[in-house]
Amino acid sequence: MANNTFKEIAEVLLKAKSVLVYPHINADGDAAGSAAALCHALRKMGKTSYVLIEDRLPDNLRFMDKGYFTFDPSVIERPDVSVCVDCGDPGRFPGRKKKFLSAETTVCVDHHQTTEKFCDYSMVDPAAAATGELVFALIKEMGAELDVETGEAIFTALTTDTGNFRYSNTTKNCFLIMAQLCDLGVDINKVSVEIYENERPQKLMINTRALSTLEIFGGGKGAIAFLTLEDMKETGAEPFETEGIIQNIRSLSGVEYAAFVKEKEPGVVRVSLRAKRRGNVAAIAQELGGGGHVKAAGCTLNMTAEEAVNLIKAKINEAIEAI
Amino acid sequence: MANNTFKEIAEVLLKAKSVLVYPHINADGDAAGSAAALCHALRKMGKTSYVLIEDRLPDNLRFMDKGYFTFDPSVIERPDVSVCVDCGDPGRFPGRKKKFLSAETTVCVDHHQTTEKFCDYSMVDPAAAATGELVFALIKEMGAELDVETGEAIFTALTTDTGNFRYSNTTKNCFLIMAQLCDLGVDINKVSVEIYENERPQKLMINTRALSTLEIFGGGKGAIAFLTLEDMKETGAEPFETEGIIQNIRSLSGVEYAAFVKEKEPGVVRVSLRAKRRGNVAAIAQELGGGGHVKAAGCTLNMTAEEAVNLIKAKINEAIEAI
Numbered sequence: 341m342a343n344n345t346f347k348e349i350a351e352v353l354l355k356a357k358s359v360l361v362y363p364h365i366n367a368d369g370d371a372a373g374s375a376a377a378l379c380h381a382l383r384k385m386g387k388t389s390y391v392l393i394e395d396r397l398p399d400n401l402r403f404m405d406k407g408y409f410t411f412d413p414s415v416i417e418r419p420d421v422s423v424c425v426d427c428g429d430p431g432r433f434p435g436r437k438k439k440f441l442s443a444e445t446t447v448c449v450d451h452h453q454t455t456e457k458f459c460d461y462s463m464v465d466p467a468a469a470a471t472g473e474l475v476f477a478l479i480k481e482m483g484a485e486l487d488v489e490t491g492e493a494i495f496t497a498l499t500t501d502t503g504n505f506r507y508s509n510t511t512k513n514c515f516l517i518m519a520q521l522c523d524l525g526v527d528i529n530k531v532s533v534e535i536y537e538n539e540r541p542q543k544l545m546i547n548t549r550a551l552s553t554l555e556i557f558g559g560g561k562g563a564i565a566f567l568t569l570e571d572m573k574e575t576g577a578e579p580f581e582t583e584g585i586i587q588n589i590r591s592l593s594g595v596e597y598a599a600f601v602k603e604k605e606p607g608v609v610r611v612s613l614r615a616k617r618r619g620n621v622a623a624i625a626q627e628l629g630g631g632g633h634v635k636a637a638g639c640t641l642n643m644t645a646e647e648a649v650n651l652i653k654a655k656i657n658e659a660i661e662a663i
Numbered sequence: 664m665a666n667n668t669f670k671e672i673a674e675v676l677l678k679a680k681s682v683l684v685y686p687h688i689n690a691d692g693d694a695a696g697s698a699a700a701l702c703h704a705l706r707k708m709g710k711t712s713y714v715l716i717e718d719r720l721p722d723n724l725r726f727m728d729k730g731y732f733t734f735d736p737s738v739i740e741r742p743d744v745s746v747c748v749d750c751g752d753p754g755r756f757p758g759r760k761k762k763f764l765s766a767e768t769t770v771c772v773d774h775h776q777t778t779e780k781f782c783d784y785s786m787v788d789p790a791a792a793a794t795g796e797l798v799f800a801l802i803k804e805m806g807a808e809l810d811v812e813t814g815e816a817i818f819t820a821l822t823t824d825t826g827n828f829r830y831s832n833t834t835k836n837c838f839l840i841m842a843q844l845c846d847l848g849v850d851i852n853k854v855s856v857e858i859y860e861n862e863r864p865q866k867l868m869i870n871t872r873a874l875s876t877l878e879i880f881g882g883g884k885g886a887i888a889f890l891t892l893e894d895m896k897e898t899g900a901e902p903f904e905t906e907g908i909i910q911n912i913r914s915l916s917g918v919e920y921a922a923f924v925k926e927k928e929p930g931v932v933r934v935s936l937r938a939k940r941r942g943n944v945a946a947i948a949q950e951l952g953g954g955g956h957v958k959a960a961g962c963t964l965n966m967t968a969e970e971a972v973n974l975i976k977a978k979i980n981e982a983i984e985a986i
Contacts, residue, residue: 399916504827505841506859508852512845515838518828522835529831536829537914537939541879541886544915548874556864563864591860592867593722616860 344461346474350481352445352461356420358388361408362440364427365395366580369500369535371426372397374449374475376404377493378425381484390415394435400538403531404493413439423447426471428464449474469509472497476517491524492531500535546577550585550600557653558660560594564653566601566609566645590614596663597621597656601648604640609648612638618663624655667784669797673804675768675784679743681711684731685763687750688718689903692823692858694749695720697772697798699727700816701748704807713738717758723861726854727816736762746770749794751787772797792832795820799840814847815854823858869900873908873923880976881983883917887976889924889932889968913937919986920944920979924971927963932971936960941986947978 353359361379363371375391382389391408392415413436422443424430428450430437440446448459451468468474472494479490498517502510522528546567554565567582582602590598598614611628613621614636621637628651630639641648676682684702686694698714705712714731715738736759745766747753751773753760763769771782774791791797795817802813821840825833845851869890877888890905905925913921921937934951936944937959944960951974953962964971 499828504829505822506827506852506855508850510851512842515841515845518838519835519842522838527831528833529829532829533939538916539914540916541877541883544874544877544911548871548877551867551871552875554864554867554871560864588867591862592864593861616856 342457343463343465346463346478346481349447349449349461349463349478350483352421352447353382353387353423353478353482354385356387356445358416358419359421359423360416360419360439360443361389361391362422362424362427362433362436363391363393364424364432365434367393367395367397367401368426369401370470370472370497372401372404372409373493373495373497373500374425374471376406376408377472377479377490377497378423378449378475379408380406380489380493381479381482384484384487385482388416392436392439394433399540400535401496403534404496406489419443421445421447423449424459425449425475426451428452428458430458449478467511469507469511469514470497470501472501473513473517486520486524488525491521491526495521495526495528495531496535499532540577540581542575542577543581545575546571546581547585547588549575550582551588554589555649555653556592556595558597558657561596561660561663562599562653562656563589563592563595563597564599564601564649564656565589566603566649568603568645569606586612586614590616597659599652599656601645601652603645607642607644609641609643609645610638611641611648611652612636613652619659624652624659627655665780666786666788669786669801669804672770672772672784672786672801673806675744675770676705676710676746676801676805677708679710679768681739681742682744682746683739683742683762683766684712684714685745685747685750685756685759686714686716687747687755688757690716690718690720690724691749692724693793693795693820695724695727695732696816696818696820696823697748697794699729699731700795700802700813700820701746701772701798702731703729703812703816704802704805707807707810708805711739715759715762717756722863723858724819726857727819729812742766744768744770746772747782748772748798749774751775751781753781772801790834792830792834792837793820793824795824796836796840809843809847811848814844814849818844818849818851818854819858822855863900863904865898865900866904868898869894869904870908870911872898873905874911877912878972878976879915879918881920881980884919884983884986885922885976885979886912886915886918886920887922887924887972887979888912889926889972891926891968892929895926909935909937913939920982922975922979924968924975926968930965930967932964932966932968934962934964934971934975936962936975942982947975947982950978 361375363375379389422440446459447461550565586600596619600612615621625637625639628639684698686698702712745763769782770784873888909923919942923935938944948960948962951962
């Protein structure tokens with residue numbers, strides 16, 4: 341897909357009087373941070389701008405909402421420009437798709453691999469660690485005044501999408517941007533506390549419960565844990581609050597294959613699989629009717645959690661023997 | 664304390680034929696990374712150099728040891744220069760103090776506040792996020808060739824001492840150095856996996872066990888958890904493997920006061936206290952015969968874990984009412 345330049349997109353935004361910004365559903369730090377930063381910059385330049393959402397912003401990202409985020413599509417009746425950030429497919433903002441496309445001009449700023457172009461203007465760069473990286477470049481191109489609020493939102497986008505500058509998508513440019521954000525007066529610790537020290541007790545409880553079932557096998561190379569529907573009910577945890585568990589399991593020393601089994605409904609479980617250095621979990625997932633990548637894959641099985649744990653252990657043991 | 668310049672210290676090292684490097688006991692990522700980077704640079708410049716240690720390097724830092732670290736004080740019989748890194752007091756390398764002082768010239772490179780000068784040459788900068796920051800400047804001043812190995816060790820120093828660039832000591836200079844390390848070809852993800860995905864199962868188990876005792880009180884503003892000697896014995900965890908637990912407790916949304924009680928011996932417990940935004944835990948610790956900082960303090964109590972939990976809850980409840 342041919343990209344437009346930052347200059348071309350900046351010109352579109354500079355000509356507009358009103359701009360609605362669209363992060364994807366289940367907004368993460370990159371989606372929400374990119375949206376907040378862009379909305380703030382547009383307002384600084386005298387535009388009418390809001391971030392239109394269709395589901396609740398996670399508690400730990402609310403600190404960025406200085407009156408930008410709204411559920412109300414009529415907040416701008418006929419916006420000149422729609423900009424979607426961190427999503428390259430209208431299926432990522434299903435409830436807002438019609439409104440998005442109703443704008444005179446549509447723009448996409450994203451770092452995901454996308455299959456088809458669906459906006460009038462696009463800046464899609466899969467080499468960017470976060471969409472926030474692209475939004476930062478765009479804001480600078482627009483000539484908007486950069487301030488600490490811009491910095492906090494861009495920092496949020498970068499730190500969350502790179503796992504605190506630990507994942508392989510982390511680039512030199514991330515660090516060069518971070519140095520600039522320090523100059524804007526961003527209080528790294530304050531923002532990190534907002535993002536990372538805002539965990540619901542229910543999340544800690546469900547994580548603790550899952551990890552208390554941890555079983556290490558295959559000579560220390562395999563590790564598995566599980567959760568039942570009863571665990572979810574008793575702790576009051578939300579489904580998305582189990583997301584970090586597989587990472588905890590993978591982090592164990594010596595573990596090459598990590599698995600996490602979660603009962604979705606009676607007799608149906610979702611299995612998450614991770615490999616560390618040498619393993620290939622895509623092969624295991626495919627064999628069981630699922631899919632994914634070499635290091636991160638998954639499948640859904642029609643059986644109890646206990647049966648799934650036994651099946652997955654057997655499959656991982658086979659894979660370990662083949663290493 | 665008057666510092667020497669990097670240039671003066673570089674000159675001392677450039678003149679030397681043999682240099683022994685001393686990290687502090689219980690070496691962390693900054694101490695071990697600074698030591699490895701300096702030793703590597705000195706060898707690159709044709710010097711005989713080793714890192715002398717007196718206790719075992721943590722498993723997750725061993726990837727940096729390319730034949731640098733040794734327990735053998737006679738590895739260099741009479742070194743021209745001793746350099747201690749990340750420690751500003753010989754009490755931090757008690758078993759090696761005599762050997763350290765026996766060198767012709769002694770050098771200290773550190774970022775801790777120190778009370779007195781004890782080396783011939785010193786570079787002590789408490790504004791540095793990590794000693795690795797200072798060692799990196801020193802290596803550049805020496806004119807040593809920088810390579811990926813230097814980069815990995817300096818990255819380790821920076822990421823561990825800043826909590827992945829999240830703590831308040833994180834500076835613009837950290838990010839500018841990180842950008843330079845990327846140019847050296849450091850694989851951020853590979854090194855992060857070494858450092859952070861090398862957790863002993865025993866550590867995960869003791870953390871899980873502690874957090875399963877979590878109690879939230881004081882209208883959600885207080886949180887406490889505890890461990891007994893039996894827990895330690897049953898999981899086989901090492902004493903230092905409980906260090907991250909208080910941080911987990913503090914990370915909970917709404918929690919302003921976090922406490923962790925750990926039985927040290929029958930009838931003796933150690934209490935760790937943390938405040939988030941507004942609280943002052945130093946006051947509570949002092950009242951109970953301990954001490955510390957406003958946001959991080961502790962005390963030792965002669966009672967059972969259960970009695971301590973009740974006492975601390977009462978004290979925190981008083982403090983919450985006073986907020």
